[in-house]
Amino acid sequence: MTYHLEVWQGMTNYRRFQLGPIDLQIPKGMITAVIGRNGAGKTTMLKGLCGLPPFQKGKVYYRGVEIDFLDPTIRKYMTYISNDIQMYSDFTVNQAIEFVASLHETWDEDWFHLWLTKFKVRTDVQIHELSKGMKMKLNLLFGLGHQPKIVLLDEPTDGLDSISRQQFFDLLQAYIADNNCSIIISTHYTKDVEGICDHVVFMRDGQVTEYGEVEEIRQNYRLFSLPPNEMIHEREGVIAITTGVETKGVVLTELVDTLPENVVIKKPTLDDIFLYVVENGGDVS
Ligand SMILES: Nc1ncnc2c1ncn2[C@@H]1O[C@H](COP(=O)(O)OP(=O)(O)OP(=O)(O)O)[C@@H](O)[C@H]1O
Numbered sequence: 001m002t003y004h005l006e007v008w009q010g011m012t013n014y015r016r017f018q019l020g021p022i023d024l025q026i027p028k029g030m031i032t033a034v035i036g037r038n039g040a041g042k043t044t045m046l047k048g049l050c051g052l053p054p055f056q057k058g059k060v061y062y063r064g065v066e067i068d069f070l071d072p073t074i075r076k077y078m079t080y081i082s083n084d085i086q087m088y089s090d091f092t093v094n095q096a097i098e099f100v101a102s103l104h105e106t107w108d109e110d111w112f113h114l115w116l117t118k119f120k121v122r123t124d125v126q127i128h129e130l131s132k133g134m135k136m137k138l139n140l141l142f143g144l145g146h147q148p149k150i151v152l153l154d155e156p157t158d159g160l161d162s163i164s165r166q167q168f169f170d171l172l173q174a175y176i177a178d179n180n181c182s183i184i185i186s187t188h189y190t191k192d193v194e195g196i197c198d199h200v201v202f203m204r205d206g207q208v209t210e211y212g213e214v215e216e217i218r219q220n221y222r223l224f225s226l227p228p229n230e231m232i233h234e235r236e237g238v239i240a241i242t243t244g245v246e247t248k249g250v251v252l253t254e255l256v257d258t259l260p261e262n263v264v265i266k267k268p269t270l271d272d273i274f275l276y277v278v279e280n281g282g283d284v285s
Contacts (some may be wrong), residue, residue: 001060004028005150010048010058019044020205021058026182026199030174033193034186035274037204040149042186046152049184050080060071062150076106078150083158085135093123093130093138104146115171124266133164138179140168156185157192171194190271200270202278209278214270221250221277223268224259232259232282239276250276 001114003025013019019041026032034074048055051069060067067074088096097116101107116123127135140156151172157165173196176183187193193200201211210217224240226232226247233238238259240249250268251259259265268276 004063005049005184006061007049007055007065008061010045010055010060012044012056014044017041017044017206019048020055021140022048022208024201024208024211026184027095028182029176030179030198031176031183031185031193031196032199032201033197033199033270034184034203035190035193035270035278035281036186037186037188040188041206042188042203042205043154044206046080046154046184046186048149050074050078050152052080072126076104076146077148078152079143079146079148080152080154081140081156082154083136083139083156085132085139087127087139089128090126092126093121093163096138096142097123100142100145106146108145108147111147112141112160115141118171119167133160137164137168140171144171144175147179149179151175151181151183153183153185155187157187158189165192172196189273190269192239194270199255202274204278210273216269217273218267220253221268222256223250223266223271223272224248224256224263225266226260226263230260230262239280241276241280 005026005179007022007024010019010022022045034045037044047053048058051067051074062077071132088099091099101109121134121138129137136156144151144189157168160168172183185197198214199212199215200214202209228242228246230247231242232238232247232249234240237252237255240247249255257266269285
């Protein structure tokens with residue numbers, strides 16, 4: 001299978017931080033969430049994938065062909081959308097639209113205005129007069145207006161209220177359905193992307209600790225809980241945290257039968273897997 005976007009042995013070294021080596025395959029027509037705590041290396045990896053800047057070592061492929069990050073035409077099919085919005089602050093929204101549209105041959109005027117109207121962004125005001133949420137929505141539309149095939153979004157919903165967040169994801173789902181593209185979203189807030197993403201990449205300390213289809217990963221584990229006085233011994237495949245209220249943890253699905261009979265078993269959410277496996281256990285398998 002040829003994946004839409006692939007990285008082999010991607011590495012970046014800063015003075016106090018090493019990212020990778022990372023191997024990843026990103027499928028087409030899906031949303032992939034990159035989840036990790038602050039400083040895990042999400043931004044460094046997203047930027048490496050689109051060459052802003054490229055990984056210091058390793059190769060990135062688009063539809064099976066190695067990307068040459070010195071080639072400016074990659075900007076036609078790839079976009080990196082940061083949530084650090086400092087754009088054209090004194091322009092009116094209309095002036096900014098005219099400017100951004102002029103930068104792209106493939107700018108889709110109808111699509112852009114459809115979503116501008118849905119998002120109710122005023123166009124006659126200066127950008128600095130817009131609320132943070134409106135700026136973030138406009139920023140997203142600016143990033144997608146030329147209809148790129150690889151969309152990298154760095155913590156796109158940080159600071160958005162729940163309705164704006166929903167609108168944001170509605171747009172992304174409509175976009176992916178129309179464009180058959182790949183969307184990669186980084187976040188440190190798992191609940192944000194639960195139910196939205198099809199694939200997930202968990203990161204910790206500059207490394208990818210787990211990745212794959214969300215449903216498959218959820219099937220690999222079970223969440224268990226016990227009264228707090230019933231301790232459970234952690235061992236390979238079993239991670240538990242005891243609080244005053246209960247002992248709770250995750251277990252590899254194939255080891256469920258080895259737990260005490262009175263455990264309550266549930267299917268874990270992505271958030272459970274992030275908390276127990278990625279952040280606490282590191283590696284249960
Ligand atoms: N240009 C740089 N020079 C030196 N160190 C850097 C540089 N950029 C990032 N780092 C370091 O690399 C590490 C990973 O940063 P990165 O921004 O990739 O993490 P992140 O997971 O996106 O974090 P956050 O969720 O806080 O945005 C951090 O320790 C950061 O200080």
